[in-house]
Amino acid sequence: MVRKLVFFLIAVLALSAAMSVTASAKVNITFLNSKGEIQAQLEEIAALYNEIAKDVTVEVIPCPVGQSPFEKVVSMYASGNAPTIAMVDAGDVKKFQDKALNLTGERWVQDAIPGSLDMATLEDGTVVGFPFAVExxxxxxxxxxxxxxxxxxxxxxxxxxxxxxxxxxxxxxxxxxxxxxxxxxxxxxxxxxxxxxxxxxxxxxxxxxxxxxxxxxxxxxxxxxxxxxxxxxxxxxxxxxxxxxxxxxxxxxxxxxxxxxxxxxxxxxxxxxxxxxxxxxxxxxxxxxxxxxxxxxxxxxxxxxxxxGATKFLILDREQSSEAEQQAAKDFLNWLVYDAKGQDMLVNKLSIIPAFKNITLEPRDPLAKSILQYVRAGKTLQFVxxxxxxxxxxxxxxxxxxxxxxxxxxxxxxxxxxxxxxxx
Amino acid sequence: MVSEKTPFGKVGTYLLFAGPTTFAFFTVVILPFLFGVYLTLTNWNGLSATYVFVGLKNYRMVFEDRAFWSSFGLTLRYVAYTVVLTNVIAFTLAYLLTSGIRGQNFLRAGFFVPNLIGGIVLGLIWRFVFSNVLVYVGKRFGWELFLRSWLAHPDKAFWALVIVSVWQSSGYMMVIYIAGLMGIPKDLVEAATIEGATGLQRLRYVILPLLTPFTTVCIFLSLQRGFIVYDLNKALTEGGPYKSTELVAMHVYEKAFLAQQYEIGQSEAFFLFAMIVGVTLAQVYLGKRLEVEQ
CATH class of the missing domain: 3.40.190.10 (Periplasmic binding protein-like II)
Structure with missing residues (x-):
C-alpha cells in the first residue's frame, strides 16, 4: 500500500516536472481586458495571434463588470499574479508607474497621435502606457x-x-x-x-x-x-x-x-x-x-x-513578469500597430479608433466614422x-x-x- | 503511540491532530489580519513600493468620513430588520414544519434551497424580478405598488434588500430551529399539556426557554451575516439608486479600491470588525444568561 502510494507520488512529480519543461518553451502572457464589450473579439484575436506567433500564448482575462480595472489590477498584483498586459483607465496609468515597464523606446511612441500619450507620460518624459483606444x-x-x-x-x-x-x-x-x-x-x-x-x-x-x-x-x-x-x-x-x-x-x-x-x-x-x-x-x-x-x-x-480622447491604456508589468514575457508583450503591441493583420483586427474586429498615425484603415463602424469626421474637422472637446x-x-x-x-x-x-x- | 501524560506528549498529540490546521489558520488568517491592522497605521495606498508610519491619523479620518457613518447607520437599520424578520420567520416555519403537517420534509428542503444559491446569482435573479417581473405585473394589473422598479427608489430598494436577505437566510436558520425543536423532550411538553397549558402557554413557558441555545446561535449568525453582507448588496442594488443603499461593507470596499484611499478603507474595515465583535459577544453573553436547565 505504502509502496504504491510512493510510486504514485513519484509518478505525479515526474509528470508535473515534464509538463513544466514543455511549458517553458512557450511564453505565456496574460492580457487583462477592461472593455467588456470586446471580450469575445479579443479572445478571437488572441487565438489568431497564438497561431501566428508559435511560441507565445496570449490569454485574455476579463475584468468583471462593475469592477474598476484599477481594483482588479491591484488585487492581481497583491496575489502575485499580475497580468503581463493590463488595460487600465487613462486616469489610473500614472498610479502604476512603480510597476509599469518603460516604453519610451518603442517604435509606436513616434507614431502616436499628438496628445494621445499625455496621460501616460511621466514628468521626466518617460512613457509608461500604450494608448489603446480613442473614444x-x-x-x-x-x-x-x-x-x-x-x-x-x-x-x-x-x-x-x-x-x-x-x-x-x-x-x-x-x-x-x-x-x-x-x-x-x-x-x-x-x-x-x-x-x-x-x-x-x-x-x-x-x-x-x-x-x-x-x-x-x-x-x-x-x-x-x-x-x-x-x-x-x-x-x-x-x-x-x-x-x-x-x-x-x-x-x-x-x-x-x-x-x-x-x-x-x-x-x-x-x-x-x-x-x-x-x-x-x-x-x-x-x-x-x-x-x-x-x-x-x-x-x-x-x-x-x-x-x-484616448481613454484606455495598456501597461506592461515589469515587476512580476520575466524578460521573455515582457518582450512577448511588446511584440504583441507592435503586431497590433504595424502588422496589416493586426491593424485590421484592431480597427475592424474590435471597432477601435487607434491612436496611431500610421494606421490608415477606415473603420467600418458608423460611430467610429462619425468620430473621425469630428476629429478631422477639428471639432473635438477634451475628453476630461x-x-x-x-x-x-x-x-x-x-x-x-x-x-x-x-x-x-x-x-x-x-x-x-x-x-x-x-x-x- | 504518543503518551498523553507528559506536557511534551500533550503538545505532540495536539500538533499531530491540529497542527496542520493551526498552521494554515495562523498563516492565512491570523498573520494577514495582524499585518492588516499594522497597515491601518501607515499611509500605504495598496500599490506603492514605500509607505510611512502615520500613527492614528487614519482613524481620525474614519471619524470624519460622513458617508461611512451614514452607511453604518443604514447597516444598523438593515441588521435590525433582517435579524428580527429572519428569526421570526425561521422559527415560525420550523414550528409549523415540526408539527407533523403533510409533506413537511419536502417543504423543509424547499425553504432551505435559497440558501444554496450564491449571493451574486441570487442578487441578479431578484434584480430581474424587481425591475422587470414585478413592473410587468404592476402594469398589467394596474397595481400602484409595482408600477415602478423598486430598485429605483431609495426606500423601496432598501426593503428589496431586506426581503431578499430574509428570503435567503430564513431557510438556514429554520434548519437550526428544527434541530432544536426536535431535541426538546416530549415528556416536558406532555406534562405541560396535562397540567392544562394551552398551545400558546406551552410555547411561551416550555418550548421557547428550552430553545434559547439555538436562538442564540441563530441570532448570532444572522447578526454577523447582516453586518458583513456585500455580495447581495453589490448584485441587487449596487448601492443604488444614488448610493442610498450602500451598506457599510460596500462602502469600505469602495473607499479602499474605488476612491483609492486604501489606508482609510482598511481602518474602516478594522473598525467594523471591532464593532461586530463587540455586538456579537454581547449578544452571546446575554443569550447564555437566558438559558435554562432542563
Missing part, C-alpha cells in the same frame, strides 16, 4: 428613425443649439417617436455627461486644468457658471423628453442599446463603445453623433464639438480624463439624484462643489 461620446442618433419621422434626410449639422435640439425632440414626439433615452448609469452621467461642463470651459486644456484646480480649492461658484448651467439646461430638456421619464432611474445599459438599435427611440446619450451591441441589433444601420449643446448661440465652444478616481461614482450619484428629481439644481451644484473641496 468619443455624445448623443447617438439612429438616422433611419430620424429620416422616417422627419420625412427627409436628417442633417446632423442642423442641430447647433439647445433650441434646435428641443425643436427636433418636439418634432419627433409629434411624429410618434420617442425622442431619446437617458441611461441612468453613474459612469455615464458623472464621467461623461457632467464632464462636458469642465471641457467646455475653454478650448485650452491648460485652462480646463486650472478650472479643476480652482474647483478643488473651492474657488468656483458653479451656480454662477454659465457653461455648467447651460449644460444642465440641456439636461433638463433631455429629461423632459426621456422615454423613461416616469421611472428615470430604472434603466440599464442594455435597455439603452436595445431601444436605440431597434429604433424605439431616436437618440441615446452614449459613446462609440456602444457599437458592438448596436451592430448586433442593427448591423446595417446608420448612426452618428450629435454634440450636446450648451447654449442657444451656435458659435459657442462646445455646441458643435464632441469630446474625444484626469479626474479623481471616484469622481464618476460620486458625481454620477448626484446626477442620478437630479435625474430622479430627488434634488434641485442648487443642491446638485452644492454637492458637486463639496465633493471637489473634500476630494483627496
Amino acid at each position: 468619443g461620446y455624445g448623443l447617438i442618433y439612429n438616422k433611419k428613425v430620424l429620416d422616417k419621422a422627419l420625412g427627409k434626410s436628417f442633417d446632423p449639422s442642423s442641430i447647433r443649439t439647445r433650441k434646435d435640439l428641443q425643436a427636433l425632440f418636439e418634432e419627433l414626439k409629434n411624429a410618434g417617436v420617442a425622442p431619446l433615452v437617458i441611461s441612468p448609469l453613474d459612469w455615464s452621467l458623472g464621467a461623461h455627461f457632467f464632464s462636458i461642463a469642465y471641457a467646455a470651459q475653454s478650448p485650452d486644456p491648460k485652462q480646463v486644468d486650472a478650472f479643476l484646480k480652482d474647483l478643488r480649492a473651492g474657488k468656483v461658484d458653479l451656480q454662477q457658471n454659465s457653461i455648467v448651467n447651460g449644460l444642465l439646461d440641456t439636461f433638463d430638456v433631455m429629461r423632459a423628453y426621456n422615454i423613461d421619464k416616469d421611472d428615470p432611474l430604472s434603466g440599464t445599459y442594455d435597455r439603452g442599446s436595445y431601444l436605440l438599435g431597434t429604433g424605439e427611440v431616436a437618440m441615446w446619450f452614449m459613446g462609440n463603445w456602444a457599437w458592438p451591441q448596436l451592430g448586433e441589433l442593427d448591423p446595417e444601420g446608420e448612426y452618428g453623433f450629435l454634440p450636446v449643446p450648451i447654449s442657444d448661440n451656435p458659435d459657442d465652444y462646445g455646441n458643435s464639438q464632441i469630446p474625444v 480624463l484626469d479626474l479623481p478616481a471616484d469622481h464618476w461614482r460620486m458625481v454620477g450619484a448626484f446626477m442620478q439624484k437630479y435625474l430622479g428629481n430627488a434634488i434641485s439644481r442648487d443642491e446638485l451644484l452644492d454637492e458637486i462643489e463639496n465633493y471637489w473641496k473634500n476630494v483627496k
Whole structure:
C-alpha cells in the first residue's frame, strides 16, 4: 500500500516536472481586458495571434463588470499574479508607474497621435502606457428613425443649439417617436455627461486644468457658471423628453442599446463603445453623433464639438513578469500597430479608433466614422480624463439624484462643489 | 503511540491532530489580519513600493468620513430588520414544519434551497424580478405598488434588500430551529399539556426557554451575516439608486479600491470588525444568561 502510494507520488512529480519543461518553451502572457464589450473579439484575436506567433500564448482575462480595472489590477498584483498586459483607465496609468515597464523606446511612441500619450507620460518624459483606444461620446442618433419621422434626410449639422435640439425632440414626439433615452448609469452621467461642463470651459486644456484646480480649492461658484448651467439646461430638456421619464432611474445599459438599435427611440446619450451591441441589433444601420449643446448661440465652444480622447491604456508589468514575457508583450503591441493583420483586427474586429498615425484603415463602424469626421474637422472637446478616481461614482450619484428629481439644481451644484473641496 | 501524560506528549498529540490546521489558520488568517491592522497605521495606498508610519491619523479620518457613518447607520437599520424578520420567520416555519403537517420534509428542503444559491446569482435573479417581473405585473394589473422598479427608489430598494436577505437566510436558520425543536423532550411538553397549558402557554413557558441555545446561535449568525453582507448588496442594488443603499461593507470596499484611499478603507474595515465583535459577544453573553436547565 505504502509502496504504491510512493510510486504514485513519484509518478505525479515526474509528470508535473515534464509538463513544466514543455511549458517553458512557450511564453505565456496574460492580457487583462477592461472593455467588456470586446471580450469575445479579443479572445478571437488572441487565438489568431497564438497561431501566428508559435511560441507565445496570449490569454485574455476579463475584468468583471462593475469592477474598476484599477481594483482588479491591484488585487492581481497583491496575489502575485499580475497580468503581463493590463488595460487600465487613462486616469489610473500614472498610479502604476512603480510597476509599469518603460516604453519610451518603442517604435509606436513616434507614431502616436499628438496628445494621445499625455496621460501616460511621466514628468521626466518617460512613457509608461500604450494608448489603446480613442473614444468619443455624445448623443447617438439612429438616422433611419430620424429620416422616417422627419420625412427627409436628417442633417446632423442642423442641430447647433439647445433650441434646435428641443425643436427636433418636439418634432419627433409629434411624429410618434420617442425622442431619446437617458441611461441612468453613474459612469455615464458623472464621467461623461457632467464632464462636458469642465471641457467646455475653454478650448485650452491648460485652462480646463486650472478650472479643476480652482474647483478643488473651492474657488468656483458653479451656480454662477454659465457653461455648467447651460449644460444642465440641456439636461433638463433631455429629461423632459426621456422615454423613461416616469421611472428615470430604472434603466440599464442594455435597455439603452436595445431601444436605440431597434429604433424605439431616436437618440441615446452614449459613446462609440456602444457599437458592438448596436451592430448586433442593427448591423446595417446608420448612426452618428450629435454634440450636446450648451447654449442657444451656435458659435459657442462646445455646441458643435464632441469630446474625444484616448481613454484606455495598456501597461506592461515589469515587476512580476520575466524578460521573455515582457518582450512577448511588446511584440504583441507592435503586431497590433504595424502588422496589416493586426491593424485590421484592431480597427475592424474590435471597432477601435487607434491612436496611431500610421494606421490608415477606415473603420467600418458608423460611430467610429462619425468620430473621425469630428476629429478631422477639428471639432473635438477634451475628453476630461484626469479626474479623481471616484469622481464618476460620486458625481454620477448626484446626477442620478437630479435625474430622479430627488434634488434641485442648487443642491446638485452644492454637492458637486463639496465633493471637489473634500476630494483627496 | 504518543503518551498523553507528559506536557511534551500533550503538545505532540495536539500538533499531530491540529497542527496542520493551526498552521494554515495562523498563516492565512491570523498573520494577514495582524499585518492588516499594522497597515491601518501607515499611509500605504495598496500599490506603492514605500509607505510611512502615520500613527492614528487614519482613524481620525474614519471619524470624519460622513458617508461611512451614514452607511453604518443604514447597516444598523438593515441588521435590525433582517435579524428580527429572519428569526421570526425561521422559527415560525420550523414550528409549523415540526408539527407533523403533510409533506413537511419536502417543504423543509424547499425553504432551505435559497440558501444554496450564491449571493451574486441570487442578487441578479431578484434584480430581474424587481425591475422587470414585478413592473410587468404592476402594469398589467394596474397595481400602484409595482408600477415602478423598486430598485429605483431609495426606500423601496432598501426593503428589496431586506426581503431578499430574509428570503435567503430564513431557510438556514429554520434548519437550526428544527434541530432544536426536535431535541426538546416530549415528556416536558406532555406534562405541560396535562397540567392544562394551552398551545400558546406551552410555547411561551416550555418550548421557547428550552430553545434559547439555538436562538442564540441563530441570532448570532444572522447578526454577523447582516453586518458583513456585500455580495447581495453589490448584485441587487449596487448601492443604488444614488448610493442610498450602500451598506457599510460596500462602502469600505469602495473607499479602499474605488476612491483609492486604501489606508482609510482598511481602518474602516478594522473598525467594523471591532464593532461586530463587540455586538456579537454581547449578544452571546446575554443569550447564555437566558438559558435554562432542563
